[in-house]
Amino acid sequence: MSSSETGVFIGVSAGKGPILGARHLQTLLLHLAMGICYVSKIYIGIALVAMTDAQTTNPNFPEFDWDEKQRSYILSSFFWGSSISQIPGGYVAKRFGVKASLVIGIFASGIFGLSVPFCVTWGGWKIYCAIRVCQGLCQGILFPCIYQHVALWSPVEERNRLGALSLMGIQTGTIVAMYVTGMIAASDLGWPGISYVFSGTEIVFSLLLLIFAENTPANAKVITDAERKYILNSQESVNNAQERKKNVKVPWKAILTSGPFISLLVVRTCDSWGYSTMMAQIPAFLHGALKMEITKNALYSALPYVATFVLSFVFMILADVILNHKWISLLVLRKVFNTIAMWIPAAFLIGIGFLSESQTVLAVAFLTMSVGLNSGATIGSNMNGIDLAPNHIGILMGLVNSMSSVIRIVSPIVVGIIVSDDTNRSQWQIVFLLTAGFYILGNLQFLLFAQATVQPWDSEDFMTKRGSQRRVKMTRAA
CATH class of the missing domain: 1.20.1250.20 (MFS general substrate transporter like domains)
Known part of the structure; x- marks a missing residue:
């Protein structure tokens, strides 16, 4: 796609591509992916308060008598899953591409999250742990994907900036989880609404990723020629391959x-x-x-x-x-x-x-x-x-x-x-x-x-x- 074919990328500078271009769209998607996933990772602390002490939020929903030990299992269970899937996630992202890995991982995490209100009422804290483990397994691919995508899409001169902007999704997700989760729990939606809102967001966002995410600038459909050359030439200058092979042995x-x-x-x-x-x-x-x-x-x-x-x-x-x-x-x-x-x-x-x-x-x-x-x-x-x-x-x-x-x-x-x-x-x-x-x-x-x-x-x-x-x-x- 030539520079004249796309009006959304602006400020082309000589030899550097657009000031605002496809690499920034990919960075925004990474930021949002990190933020949305961190919301689902962090909201559990506030959700447990609403589920075990309904009087503090909305008493019209079931309350569970879970002790401190059971709650600690629920809190940590997400990390049981994510600790297992990190290394396989890095390999899968390298082998099949970041886009497919993120779309499937975030979509599956959202589906598991939506099941919480239906499963916990009959399965108790054990089924909740199992669901959180599954969500952790799905989201374990997140960090390997983020770093791989930054490496593929960042000109060397902008690597720190685009990488930092991507990882700042952690703070965005944390702040949203802290301030929004309590409001949802106290609303007419009650504690089930936490799963409906945030897990629904994961599913919707996975569809946006399917539409807008691109694996590499070399094969991207929506990118100017100037930006593509800027990214690839910058990476080539430090001996990075222009198009990394997916089947390279580790x-x-x-x-x-x-x-x-x-x-x-x-x-x-x-x-x-x-x-x-x-x-x-x-x-x-x-x-x-x-x-x-x-x-x-x-x-x-x-x-x-x-x-x-x-x-x-x-x-x-x-x-x-x-x-x-x-x-x-x-x-x-x-x-x-x-x-x-x-x-x-x-x-x-x-x-x-x-x-x-x-x-x-x-x-x-x-x-x-x-x-x-x-x-x-x-x-x-x-x-x-x-x-x-x-x-x-x-x-x-x-x-x-x-x-x-x-x-x-x-x-x-x-x-x-x-x-x-x-x-x-x-x-x-x-x-x-x-x-x-x-x-x-x-x-x-x-x-x-x-x-x-x-x-x-x-x-x-x-x-x-x-x-x-x-x-x-x-x-x-x-």
């Missing part, structure tokens, strides 16, 4: 023994521990240790999400300015931003443990900045996988996010063991010190071992060369 041994990948895996695992622990425990800490009222607790618990959303833009713009002016290299940028995202929050977390009930405003400020500044990890370490292996990014992030899903299951259990009394400040100090330790050590090894160049094993002929070398050795031995 160099598993090389990946799993790669120092830069192991560094990425460790730092993302440590960051996941810190972020997931803080997100899950903020309300309990504010209410228990600092004796804050529930109404204020809800407001203050939302501030970190807002801070994360705003600071994500700040980090994204700063990264663009720094790299455009070539003030520092990409590797240095990754390490600086990741240090800001992990070491400064670590200091705030240590400080929080020493604050008293009379210093609630300062505690909330520390928590907000700790979680908000952590958004710098998106530019810091989160996008580092694309630097290392744009051809195998789906596989890499499947491995990374499988570990992250396991951490999201384990960290609440560890906190529950440490904090037997949520009003005991000394127990919370242990939690904050442990979390700060993960941040400090995770980033330290990233500073020492991280790289930001395409690894030899990412080459599409790497396995062919390896096979040839092995055959030569066998012939000589014979």
Whole structure:
């Protein structure tokens, strides 16, 4: 399609394609996919309150007598599924394309979600766990797909920006889930309406993906020639293949023994521990240790999400300015931003443990900045996988996010063991010190071992060369 054939893409600049074009449409779809899936991941906490204490929302719907242990199973069951499907999801996305993977995964998740009001009334918490496991299995493909699509559609110069905009769907979905779920539960729709609205949205959005999503710029139907050349030439300049083969063998041994990948895996695992622990425990800490009222607790618990959303833009713009002016290299940028995202929050977390009930405003400020500044990890370490292996990014992030899903299951259990009394400040100090330790050590090894160049094993002929070398050795031995 030539530039004159499409009026929706505007601002073509010489050698760079449209300022607003197909790559931005794909980024918007990724942002919405991330947001919609995160809503269905997060709303469960509020939905359980409505289902087990109907008087707080709409008493006209069934109420379930589930104890704390049963509710914890329901809360964690989503991650049982997503931890299993991350790695296969990366392979499937690479083999069959991101579009088909996302459409099927999100559509199936929506169907399972719609079944909740009909199944839970007769199957109880066990069937609810089973449904959440199935939704986790369906959505486990999300992160590998996001990173692979960013790698395929982003010119190298715009990779940080488009990647950050895609991943910011996490904050969008979180904020929507927090503010909309409660309103739906209290409305005439009651707690079943939560499933109807959000799962219905997943199904509708999967159909939009079917229409508008494209697997690669090389084969896209709605794209200008200028933009297609801009994307492919930019990727070719750093030795990325213009059109990646779907049946390329995955160099598993090389990946799993790669120092830069192991560094990425460790730092993302440590960051996941810190972020997931803080997100899950903020309300309990504010209410228990600092004796804050529930109404204020809800407001203050939302501030970190807002801070994360705003600071994500700040980090994204700063990264663009720094790299455009070539003030520092990409590797240095990754390490600086990741240090800001992990070491400064670590200091705030240590400080929080020493604050008293009379210093609630300062505690909330520390928590907000700790979680908000952590958004710098998106530019810091989160996008580092694309630097290392744009051809195998789906596989890499499947491995990374499988570990992250396991951490999201384990960290609440560890906190529950440490904090037997949520009003005991000394127990919370242990939690904050442990979390700060993960941040400090995770980033330290990233500073020492991280790289930001395409690894030899990412080459599409790497396995062919390896096979040839092995055959030569066998012939000589014979």
